[in-house]
Amino acid sequence: MVDFMKRALELASEALSAQEVPVGCVFTINSEIIAESRNSVNATHNPTRHAEINCIDTVIAHCKNNHIDYKMYFKNVTVYVTVEPCIMCAAALSNLCVKEVIYGCANDRFGGKTVLDISKFYEYNYNLTGNLMANEAMALLKQFYKGTNPNAPEPKTKKEKV
Amino acid sequence: MSEIKEPRLKRPKMSETVDNFIDNIINMKKNLHAVLGDEFHSSIPLLQVYTGHVRDLKQLSKIIVILNEKIQLKEMQHLKRARKKDVLLCPTDYVSHDVKSEDSVQKYLEEHIPELKDAFEFFKITEVPLLAPKLKRQHEEFSKIWSCNFHPNKYLEKLCGNEFFAEDELTSHRLYMGMTFEIARFYLSQMNSSLEMTDIILRDTNATVIVDPSTKSVVAVAFDNRQYHPVQHSAMLAIDNVAKTQNGGAWDTATDVKDVSLRGIEIELLVHLKEKFPNVKFGARTYLTKNALNESKMSVSGSPYLCTGYYVYLMREPCVMCSMGLVHARANRVFYCLKNNRKGALGSKTKLQCVSSLNHHFEVFTDFL
Numbered sequence: 001m002v003d004f005m006k007r008a009l010e011l012a013s014e015a016l017s018a019q020e021v022p023v024g025c026v027f028t029i030n031s032e033i034i035a036e037s038r039n040s041v042n043a044t045h046n047p048t049r050h051a052e053i054n055c056i057d058t059v060i061a062h063c064k065n066n067h068i069d070y071k072m073y074f075k076n077v078t079v080y081v082t083v084e085p086c087i088m089c090a091a092a093l094s095n096l097c098v099k100e101v102i103y104g105c106a107n108d109r110f111g112g113k114t115v116l117d118i119s120k121f122y123e124y125n126y127n128l129t130g131n132l133m134a135n136e137a138m139a140l141l142k143q144f145y146k147g148t149n150p151n152a153p154e155p156k157t158k159k160e161k162v
Numbered sequence: 163m164s165e166i167k168e169p170r171l172k173r174p175k176m177s178e179t180v181d182n183f184i185d186n187i188i189n190m191k192k193n194l195h196a197v198l199g200d201e202f203h204s205s206i207p208l209l210q211v212y213t214g215h216v217r218d219l220k221q222l223s224k225i226i227v228i229l230n231e232k233i234q235l236k237e238m239q240h241l242k243r244a245r246k247k248d249v250l251l252c253p254t255d256y257v258s259h260d261v262k263s264e265d266s267v268q269k270y271l272e273e274h275i276p277e278l279k280d281a282f283e284f285f286k287i288t289e290v291p292l293l294a295p296k297l298k299r300q301h302e303e304f305s306k307i308w309s310c311n312f313h314p315n316k317y318l319e320k321l322c323g324n325e326f327f328a329e330d331e332l333t334s335h336r337l338y339m340g341m342t343f344e345i346a347r348f349y350l351s352q353m354n355s356s357l358e359m360t361d362i363i364l365r366d367t368n369a370t371v372i373v374d375p376s377t378k379s380v381v382a383v384a385f386d387n388r389q390y391h392p393v394q395h396s397a398m399l400a401i402d403n404v405a406k407t408q409n410g411g412a413w414d415t416a417t418d419v420k421d422v423s424l425r426g427i428e429i430e431l432l433v434h435l436k437e438k439f440p441n442v443k444f445g446a447r448t449y450l451t452k453n454a455l456n457e458s459k460m461s462v463s464g465s466p467y468l469c470t471g472y473y474v475y476l477m478r479e480p481c482v483m484c485s486m487g488l489v490h491a492r493a494n495r496v497f498y499c500l501k502n503n504r505k506g507a508l509g510s511k512t513k514l515q516c517v518s519s520l521n522h523h524f525e526v527f528t529d530f531l
């Protein structure tokens with residue numbers, strides 16, 4: 001578990017170097033990585049290119065190329081992501097009926113549990129666990145927001161914003 | 163199926179031809195309505211409070227001054243402290259006695275504000291509006307219960323009325339909504355040559371048109387591909403198509419169109435739409451990189467950024483994923499025609515536009531039928 005999250009954190013640092021919001025993600029089946037990615041919003045000018053969506057694309061392409069039914073395939077997927085999936089990604093993962101989602105730190109701005117609990121709208125809900133290496137994930141986010149916007153005012157609350 | 167639960171009036175007639183249906187959408191004069199938060203219509207939530215009936219009306223202003231100092235009602239600034247001879251003391255749960263009664267509130271006063279222990283003839287338990295009125299109509303209603311402070315807001319009054327859009331605005335919103343159905347027809351009729359309205363409406367599918375109102379031009383369009391790719395709902399595709407007009411994009415659904423401003427629309431579809439809608443403009447404003455903006459000393463607003471300022475038209479109310487995608491994209495207004503009772507996130511299952519902790523909020527309009 002920790003190893004997968006470590007890999008997700010590496011991808012998040014990679015995003016940071018590329019001046020993207022540092023979120024990284026790996027998809028696993030039976031303890032094997034089947035897809036990995038990070039945020040690519042700025043590079044694509046598409047605000048929906050979150051790490052999770054990029055991983056979903058990889059899996060869909062893999063299934064298509066190998067004539068696998070993606071609906072069956074996703075049911076065995078465990079998602080490791082450094083930050084709690086946003087409302088959009090949480091909805092996408094629910095639609096796909098992934099088995100489990102394990103995240104690092106909570107997402108106070110967009111979280112699909114923290115800001116709006118989307119599990120209320122779906123018949124299927126995956127297992128959701130947080131707080132795996134949360135400090136490391138949060139440290140990367142802090143670095144990003146410090147770096148890109150030196151003139152931004154200090155957040156009003158003491159709670160860290162993602 | 164969700165459609166069966168729809169109220170009769172709002173359901174398009176299934177026997178209608180596609181042509182008739184689209185013509186109706188485009189030509190009807192009926193104004194649109196905003197999809198607003200519950201605080202605008204649901205019944206008033208109430209709060210239980212103690213009030214005291216003052217013995218001597220001449221003492222009223224003095225009593226209020228003392229009360230305002232000793233028992234501040236921070237979350238209830240919208241409530242006036244007095245109504246005729248009755249004075250609002252505090253919510254009943256401030257008084258920590260087992261039995262809520264006149265005796266306990268008298269004791270509470272004696273302990274906390276001894277100078278007012280003889281000020282009241284009797285006490286009552288009353289219910290007052292928990293929230294501030296936002297509309298004149300609500301103010302009138304709330305005032306029957308207790309006197310409230312009220313700051314009328316012209317924009318909100320208009321937004322809640324039946325004449326929000328002027329005639330020319332309404333005409334263009336209806337035209338772009340008609341276009342979403344035309345897009346669905348364009349793709350679905352390739353599979354089914356005798357396409358009927360039911361084939362469009364009962365299918366789990368969607369079509370999206372994104373418009374830049376500042377240039378009155380269609381920037382991007384998309385038709386659903388969810389059958390083959392579970393994330394490629396039309397709104398998600400349309401957001402990516404907008405990105406393509408800004409030198410970006412992630413899905414290689416389009417096109418090696420040379421003109422960047424037209425990369426948001428698949429070429430065969432563009433030809434078809436131009437023929438069907440000869441008076442509509444297509445294409446995005448010129449995208450400028452940060453460097454180009456700096457060189458020409460233009461402000462950030464000189465170049466389009468994501469869907470900022472754009473209007474988004476959807477055949478059907480978008481799901482949670484698509485709605486949040488549109489929040490991320492910073493769309494300015496979202497319009498939809500058909501309700502999505504099972505999955506809709508802009509009115510049916512939830513109202514994402516009303517989640518106050520999100521960093522961006524768009525307005526949502528519907529009632530095309």
Ligand SMILES: [Zn+2]
Pocket residue numbers: 050052085086087088089090
């Ligand atoms: Zn996300």
Ligand SMILES: [Zn+2]
Pocket residue numbers: 395396397480481482483484485
């Ligand atoms: Zn959707």
